[in-house]
Amino acid sequence: MKITIASGKGGTGKTTLSTNLSAYLTSFGKNVILADLDVEEPNSSLFLNTKLKEKHIAHKMIPKWIEEDCTLCGKCAEVCNFNAIIDLPDKIKVYPQLCHSCYACSELCPTSSLPMEKTPMGEISLFQCDGFDLVEGRLNLGEEMAVSLISQTIEFIDKNYDGFIKLLDAPPGTSCPVIEASRFSDFVVLVTESTPFGLNDLKLAVETMKVLNQNYGVVINRHGIGDDGVEKYCKDENIPIITKIKNDKEIAKLYSGGNLLYEKIPHFKDSLDEIITFFGEQI
C-alpha cells in the first residue's frame, strides 16, 4: 500500500508523522520504505539514524545547441511554449531553467541541431535506517523543476520495493509538487493543526484531493490548542479524522533535537496505533 503524508500548511508535522510511523511499523516486523519527497527541503534523514547506501544523480533532459548544421531557421523558438529558446540573428540560446523537457524543439528541428542532453537537477539518495530504508529526493539549489525529481524518486521505490508499505512524505502546499506526490497513492493522510491557518490550508488540500479523486483522511496535530474549526469542518464534510495528536511542548523539544517520539511519548504512540487501526488489514 502506498500512503502519502501531505498537508496544505507547512510545519504541521508531516515529517514527524512519517518518520515515526515508519519506525513504529518496522518494529512490528512490517516491510516499510519511506520516501522523502519534500525535495526542496528534505528533512526526514535528520530524524533517523541513517547510513548512506547509494547516491544517484537525478537528471533532466535539456536541448543542447550544435552550431555546425543549424540554419537558424527559428523553428525551435517558434515551437517552444515556455520561452526557453530564443533565436538570435547569429545563434540559438537555451534557458535550461525554463525548459520542461518536452522534446518539441529537439525533435522538430529540421537539422537535428538540438539533441537532448542529460543535465543534473538533484540527487536521489538511499539510506539504511534502523530496519527500513529511506529514499530521499534532493533538488539542487536554484533548480525549479521539483515535479520531475519527485516522480523519479517515486519511480525508484516502485521499482525496488515491491510489496512494501510505502510512506511518502510530501512537500507542503497544494500545487504541482504535492499533486505529483499524491496522485498515484492509495491514500493521502492530510496532517493539519487545529488553528485557522490549519483549517484554511486543509480546505485547499481537500479541494485538491477532490480534483485528483483521491481517498483521504485527516490527522489533527497539536490538538487542544487553537479552536475546534477543523473538527467541525471534517464532521460537516464527512472526512474521517484518523487521530488527534495532543499539543505537547515535550514533543516540540524532542523534535527540535531530531529525536523520534513514539518510544518516549505514550500519547503519541497511542495516536500511531489509531492510525494503524484505521488502515487495518491494508497495512
Added chain:
Amino acid sequence: MKEIVIISGKGGTGKTSFSSSFAYLEGKNAVVCDCDVDAANMHLLLGANFKQKNDFLSGEVAVIEPTTCTNCGDCFDVCRFDAISKNDDFHIVDKISCEGCNYCYQICPHQAISMQIQKAGDIFISDIKNNSKMVHAKLGFAAENSGKLVAKVKTEAKILALKEDRNFVITDGSPGIGCPVISSLSGASLVVLVTEVSVSGFHDLKRVYELVKSFNYSCVCIINKYDLNHNILKEMEDFLSNEKIEVIAKIPYDETFTKAMSVAKPIVEFDKDSNISQAITKSWDIIKKRIEK
C-alpha cells in the same frame, strides 16, 4: 519604495505571524503582499475584505476535438508527460498531466488539437486593518505556475505602492527553495530569514540562505522557539555570526502565536504589551533602519 521579503525555507516557523505583525505596525505606509499563493494565510490575520478580484490566466492545456481526431496516435507518441490516452474512437488529454508544451498541437496531422489558456487562480486586492492594503492570491486547485502567480502578485503590490506613494512593500514569501521562492525574492531590499531552533529548522535555514546568498540579497534573521534546544541554538548562532547575518530577534517557544491566530489577530494587535510584541516591534525598527542605510 523598499521591499522587505520574509522567508523561512521550512513551514510553520512563524513567518506569517511576524510579517503580519510588521504590516500591522507599519499601517498605511506599507502595502502587504502574500506570496504563499499555495496556502495563503495572511489575509486571515489582517482582516482582508477581498474588495477587488481578477482572474489569473496562465499556462495552456491541449484539447483534442473528438470529431476531427482520427485516432492516429501521433500525439500519444510525442507526449513526454503521459498526458494523452486512447479512447475508443479518439484520443483524450488528461488536464492534470498536460504541461502545455504544445508539441502535440504542432504535429497533429489533422489539426484536431487546440491549445486553451487556463485560469490558474485569482488575484485579490483588499483593504486591511490599519488603513493598509494587501495583494494576495489563490492558486486554482491542482493548478500550475505558482511561480508566475507569485511574480504577478508582487508586481501588483509594487504598482499599488508606487501609485499610492507608500514607503514599503512587506512580502510574506513562500516556503521551500524552488520556483515560487525565487520569484518571491526578486527585487528585495532586505530579506528577513525566519527560523526555528530544531534540526530541520536549521537545515532549511542553511539551504534557503544559500539561495539568498547566490542572488546577493542582504538579510537579517529572526530565531523563533530559541529555548527548545540549547545546542542547536548555539550551532545556529555560530553559523549566523560566521555568515555575518544579524539576529534581530530571539523569541521563546510561546503559545501566544497560536492564541493570537485563533482570534485572527497579528501578535502585536492581540497583546501589544507582551514581551514578544515588544521584541517584534524592536525588530521592525531595526529592519527599517537597515534599509534606510
